[in-house]
Amino acid sequence: MKKSTLSKDWIQQIVFTGPVTVAFAIIVILPFVMGMYYSFTDWNGVSGTANFIGFSNFTTVWNDEGFRDSFAFTARFTVVAVVLTNLVGFLLALLLTQPLKSRNALRTMFFLPNVIGGLLLGFIWQFIFVRGFAAIGQVTNWSFFNLPWLGDATTGFWGVIIVSVWHGAGYLMIIYIAALINVPKDLNEAAAIDGATAFQRLRHITVPLIMPAVTISLFLALSWSFKTFDVILSLTKGGPYNSTQSVALNIYYEAFQNNRMGLGTAKAFIFFLIVATLTSLQVWFTKKREVQA
Amino acid sequence: METGRYQGRTFILEIVAIIAVLLFLIPFYFLISNSLKTFADILLDAAALPKALNWSNYTRAFEIMNYQKAFLNSLIITVTSIAGLVVISSMAAYRMVRKPTRYNNILFMLFVAAMVIPFQSIMIPLMKVANWFSLTNSMPGLWFAYLGFGSSLTIFLYHGFVKSIPQEIEESAVVDGCTPYGVFWKIVFPLLKPMSVTIILLNSLWIWNDFLLPQLMLSSADLRTIPLSTYSFFGQYTKQWDLALAALVMGVTPIVIFFLSMQKHIIEGITAGSVKG
Structure with missing residues (x-):
């Protein structure tokens, strides 16, 4: 009797958790563990052999100028994109929590770019930068539109920034709106009666009260920007002269164009360590805020 | 009182917001209007509205992709x-x-x-x-x-x-x-x-x-x-x-x-x- 209930329990355990565990183990865990091993080998994906070569890949990565450049680009891009996406998202949220008649329709429209995939967005913006900006430049004669968009390192950088901000701001706007709605009205009204200016109220009442949303949004943007891949692939392919090559793109080219799989997995492992650290910090900060609130 | 306040400051904000959203959505204008032009018209002026609706782009792209x-x-x-x-x-x-x-x-x-x-x-x-x-x-x-x-x-x-x-x-x-x-x-x-x-x-x-x-x-x-x-x-x-x-x-x-x-x-x-x- 005891034995049959025990085995029944095991069958239930397998039926309930088995299928997802198998898929997860094969698709995520196994490649992850293999990746750690392959990062210490000279696997090239063509010959099929993988010899253990110690830390040699990691020293190669350390001296790889292309990887360092892609890292520098990703870091610069991440800082600028995080600040601007949050700023635009927050300003939109401030505007669209005013008692505007069209605010629901406006929220929908500002969110719209976010549902389109990065690959298609990059292609759309390639046209806007190359043809659209030129056309606007002809009409208005503003030098901003007559720059060689996507043609040099500077405009390539800002091109990727513009598309990323356009893509992500609506999402952060939604998070900021949810936070702003919960700021008690009477606090702001009392401060207004006491003579606080609109900016003072924003700075000393609103912003401190929505700090949890700020933390979430900062880290969301951080993780998106650091992992950027699709948009850059379709917008600039990492060019001109690799000036907009992100780390994710660098890993992709190393593995699937240069066929240096071992080296690629070493880069991928470094990439993992950084992303995992950033994401864990996000969770830690969010939890800390929740305790205080 | 509420409507009185709306007509002033909020009306201006509403206008600002609508202008902002139009600027924000301009890429969609370029995308859609140029998708209906001939190749020559796109090169001529990408900002203009299409002269005629050229649906053949769609039928050809539909087949190719x-x-x-x-x-x-x-x-x-x-x-x-x-x-x-x-x-x-x-x-x-x-x-x-x-x-x-x-x-x-x-x-x-x-x-x-x-x-x-x-x-x-x-x-x-x-x-x-x-x-x-x-x-x-x-x-x-x-x-x-x-x-x-x-x-x-x-x-x-x-x-x-x-x-x-x-x-x-x-x-x-x-x-x-x-x-x-x-x-x-x-x-x-x-x-x-x-x-x-x-x-x-x-x-x-x-x-x-x-x-x-x-x-x-x-x-x-x-x-x-x-x-x-x-x-x-x-x-x-x-x-x-x-x-x-x-x-x-x-x-x-x-x-x-x-x-x-x-x-x-x-x-x-x-x-x-x-x-x-």
Whole structure:
């Protein structure tokens, strides 16, 4: 009797958790563990052999100028994109929590770019930068539109920034709106009666009260920007002269164009360590805020 | 008083907001208006409205990118992956909450920890694993990969939700002679509906738009999803903007329609998901 209930329990355990565990183990865990091993080998994906070569890949990565450049680009891009996406998202949220008649329709429209995939967005913006900006430049004669968009390192950088901000701001706007709605009205009204200016109220009442949303949004943007891949692939392919090559793109080219799989997995492992650290910090900060609130 | 205040400051803000949204949406104007022009007219003036509606761009792009097939492929992989994810993840999350054995707790921690792994950091060995299990260049193979990649977040979201469901209802059902499977499917699963809606929407946006995983796994032209066929289209017709823009309009239309019809739920899902971290 005891034995049959025990085995029944095991069958239930397998039926309930088995299928997802198998898929997860094969698709995520196994490649992850293999990746750690392959990062210490000279696997090239063509010959099929993988010899253990110690830390040699990691020293190669350390001296790889292309990887360092892609890292520098990703870091610069991440800082600028995080600040601007949050700023635009927050300003939109401030505007669209005013008692505007069209605010629901406006929220929908500002969110719209976010549902389109990065690959298609990059292609759309390639046209806007190359043809659209030129056309606007002809009409208005503003030098901003007559720059060689996507043609040099500077405009390539800002091109990727513009598309990323356009893509992500609506999402952060939604998070900021949810936070702003919960700021008690009477606090702001009392401060207004006491003579606080609109900016003072924003700075000393609103912003401190929505700090949890700020933390979430900062880290969301951080993780998106650091992992950027699709948009850059379709917008600039990492060019001109690799000036907009992100780390994710660098890993992709190393593995699937240069066929240096071992080296690629070493880069991928470094990439993992950084992303995992950033994401864990996000969770830690969010939890800390929740305790205080 | 309220209307008096509206007419002043708020009216100006309303105008500012509408101008801002028009500027924000200008890329869509360029996209749509140029997709209806001839190639010569695009080069002549990309900012102008089309002189005549040139629908032939659409019919040609539709054929070249094999749109019908790509649309169906995208639809099939998105729907089947989400159906699979909802079934196997809700069952596992339920079991992990109700039977918090050491094994289940460790398993749950593994699923949660894996959420921090970026795709690029496992894609290289994944291709080797996919070859071992014959998952490459097949829709069922891609489907299986989505079950693996989607499981972490889906289980995490269901896990939090199951915890909020009181256990008493299930206990009385067991007393009435219901099997554990009956309890889950007849009682618990219907109660999970709000979370299921959020999970379906978040995963639809992700899987529909996903590019790199199908790009690495599929090689046959007739298995291409919309992002893949758009990508290969751009590989062949670089700078053929008349056709390319028509292809892009057709590429973004399904997901935009989906969003506009589901916007309330999508925006609620984002708010809920982000607050929970």
